[in-house]
Amino acid sequence: MKPGLAIQPWGNYSLALAASVECLRVEPWTQRSTTPETLRLGVEASPEFACLSFKACTGHFIKAAQEGVRYGVMVNSRGTCRLRYYREIQQKILKERGLDLYVFGLGYDGIKPPLIRHFDPDLLPFLQCCARAQQKTLAVDALEKEAWRVRAVERQPGDATRVLNECLADLDRARTVPEIRACARTFKPRFRNVPLDEARLPLRIGLLGEATLLRDRFLNHNLEEILGGLGAEVRNFFLLGDEMRNIFRIGLFSRNSRWRLKRLARPYLEHLVGGHALDSVAHALRCAQEGYDGIVHVAPAGCMPEVSVRPILRRLSQDLDLPVLECSFDEHASHVGVVTRLEAFVSMLRERQENKTRTRK
Amino acid sequence: MNGSFYLGIDVGSISANLVLIDAGAQVVFADYRRVDGHPLRAAQTALAALQAACPQATIAGIGATGSARHLVAAALGADIVKNEISAHACAAIHVQPDVQTVIEIGGQDSKVTIVRDRVVVDFAMNLLCAAGTGSFLDAQAQRLNLSIEEFSRQAVRSARPTGIAGRCTVFAESDMIHKQQIGHRQEDIVMGLCLAMARNFLGNVCVGKEIRPPVVFQGGVSANQGMRRAFAELLKCEPIVPEHHMVMGALGAALLAKRAAPEASRFRGFDVCERAIDTQAFTCGDCANECEVIEIVDRGEIVGRSGGRCRKWEGRAGPR
Numbered sequence: 001m002k003p004g005l006a007i008q009p010w011g012n013y014s015l016a017l018a019a020s021v022e023c024l025r026v027e028p029w030t031q032r033s034t035t036p037e038t039l040r041l042g043v044e045a046s047p048e049f050a051c052l053s054f055k056a057c058t059g060h061f062i063k064a065a066q067e068g069v070r071y072g073v074m075v076n077s078r079g080t081c082r083l084r085y086y087r088e089i090q091q092k093i094l095k096e097r098g099l100d101l102y103v104f105g106l107g108y109d110g111i112k113p114p115l116i117r118h119f120d121p122d123l124l125p126f127l128q129c130c131a132r133a134q135q136k137t138l139a140v141d142a143l144e145k146e147a148w149r150v151r152a153v154e155r156q157p158g159d160a161t162r163v164l165n166e167c168l169a170d171l172d173r174a175r176t177v178p179e180i181r182a183c184a185r186t187f188k189p190r191f192r193n194v195p196l197d198e199a200r201l202p203l204r205i206g207l208l209g210e211a212t213l214l215r216d217r218f219l220n221h222n223l224e225e226i227l228g229g230l231g232a233e234v235r236n237f238f239l240l241g242d243e244m245r246n247i248f249r250i251g252l253f254s255r256n257s258r259w260r261l262k263r264l265a266r267p268y269l270e271h272l273v274g275g276h277a278l279d280s281v282a283h284a285l286r287c288a289q290e291g292y293d294g295i296v297h298v299a300p301a302g303c304m305p306e307v308s309v310r311p312i313l314r315r316l317s318q319d320l321d322l323p324v325l326e327c328s329f330d331e332h333a334s335h336v337g338v339v340t341r342l343e344a345f346v347s348m349l350r351e352r353q354e355n356k357t358r359t360r361k
Numbered sequence: 362m363n364g365s366f367y368l369g370i371d372v373g374s375i376s377a378n379l380v381l382i383d384a385g386a387q388v389v390f391a392d393y394r395r396v397d398g399h400p401l402r403a404a405q406t407a408l409a410a411l412q413a414a415c416p417q418a419t420i421a422g423i424g425a426t427g428s429a430r431h432l433v434a435a436a437l438g439a440d441i442v443k444n445e446i447s448a449h450a451c452a453a454i455h456v457q458p459d460v461q462t463v464i465e466i467g468g469q470d471s472k473v474t475i476v477r478d479r480v481v482v483d484f485a486m487n488l489l490c491a492a493g494t495g496s497f498l499d500a501q502a503q504r505l506n507l508s509i510e511e512f513s514r515q516a517v518r519s520a521r522p523t524g525i526a527g528r529c530t531v532f533a534e535s536d537m538i539h540k541q542q543i544g545h546r547q548e549d550i551v552m553g554l555c556l557a558m559a560r561n562f563l564g565n566v567c568v569g570k571e572i573r574p575p576v577v578f579q580g581g582v583s584a585n586q587g588m589r590r591a592f593a594e595l596l597k598c599e600p601i602v603p604e605h606h607m608v609m610g611a612l613g614a615a616l617l618a619k620r621a622a623p624e625a626s627r628f629r630g631f632d633v634c635e636r637a638i639d640t641q642a643f644t645c646g647d648c649a650n651e652c653e654v655i656e657i658v659d660r661g662e663i664v665g666r667s668g669g670r671c672r673k674w675e676g677r678a679g680p681r
Contacts, residue, residue: 033648033650035650035651036650036651157672157673157675158671158673161671161673165648217648217650217670218650218670221670222650222670222671225670225671225672226671226672229671229672229673229675311569314569323482323483328488335670336428337486339444340428340444340445340446340486341446341486343443343444343446343447344444344446344447344484344486345484347443347444347447347481348447348481348482348483348484351480351481352480352482355480
């Protein structure tokens, strides 16, 4: 039997990440979002003041270890918030609980990261797997974008999410690069079958902030679905496809390259402050340039990088007349409270939108 | 009583409020009562009180708001369901058209809404902490063995308010006990608590917001004379407390129902207040969240649903 490898849950990208480890001759173990059970396990085991993303990931590894998985992998690259030490702390927590799961860190760590060194895959299957994972990531990106657009104007609430889930199930089954590409080509026609309410004018809302929370539907209380249901077309600014291009330095001239983002954010923030905080500032400025109606800034309670850019976002919001809603989440966040704030935010944006069109006439 | 009337109902954590307005948006009937753990029953009792007071009123539209809005909307048959932030702002703008800032403090929520030219431009709500809300004052009044009304009367009499640490409810309480023990007068402590709470509100919820007069102060806590005085001192302007300050959420919901002007109201009739409306739960298995969804059952028929993390069950009636 192949040994199991638990992969950090990362929303719908989990299936792309699972595809990337096949060449290591392991059985990927992952979930598309945190579940109430894994969060409970994580909260019990983690320090009280650790962030929600840490707790969710720890719980995920505990659950995996309980199911007999031997290895785990999580991001711990240099320079990103306290995440840098999170792998070590998680490893200690697992050990103290008598759980035998070794967590590999995935970040810059020499030419051959420890994960690759340990499993030592052959070169050709390794490259094939990387290509597959990249194709699946891009397919997920495309799928998300379709879902955001359709959800805001669908006639029957839940249609876009249903189609999204069907597409993801098919994408998960696709094995080779041509299969993945063929599958991705079916997405647009499938969404075209969803009955739309053409008369509705969707609001445009940018979602930015911490990556795990932006992507985990359970942790962010289904933010995308709630806003979509209220008639807002969201754009979630964490897209793994863009992020990968940055990591591998192949997209130096792409819109979202680190260099571009830095230049964009410069009037407000000149230095990296960890995590995706600089990206948040840059994307907020981009939202203003592109005429978005509002921004929802998402962060776990106590997230060091994101909390440090909040005052900047407030300034930016005043300067550019762009409303920003700050949402902090921890395991105690009440769902009713989240929904109330989002509803109030959307109705405020609606009023502004109506006023603008009135004055234009 | 003739003509069409609009009903607003606001069921929150502590109180259930009901307001009836006429076609000219004048308040005809208002009711405030504590929920005491039974939101649906409180709404039904409030409706029964309305029926007793104005038996001939024809309801042309209902608006529901408050944290139990979906439950109440399904049970009574509301035409419009709106969040309490928007409803409160709508009512404040209606009674005070030149309002710039709305402070609303309820049982467990405290909010500030910034209004410019009759349009909401910004808002904030307390997060991760309820130190500045009605429940806090309730708890402290209980500790001093005062009714909340007596608490309010004492606060106004204070000449030299005691300084009390207001960052956290528990620490405020221990600080208060300490001040009692070193001999501060009770009325000064009571006023000190009000000031601490107002300072906490202005420092936490209103951070980064530009508070301009006229300020409208509403919600359950606005009935407290001490809190009115505290805001007047800290903001250096007298807050306007509207006539119906206790039921502004319900008034807002009624105004929104009137604005929506439904052709035929979905109101299910006054006899809903006598029926035993039941709820049942089921677990939706459509995704890994496994949310618990509540079905509202009236005479064996599912009249609505509430709960769940995505919105697909919200308000949906009929079989699953």
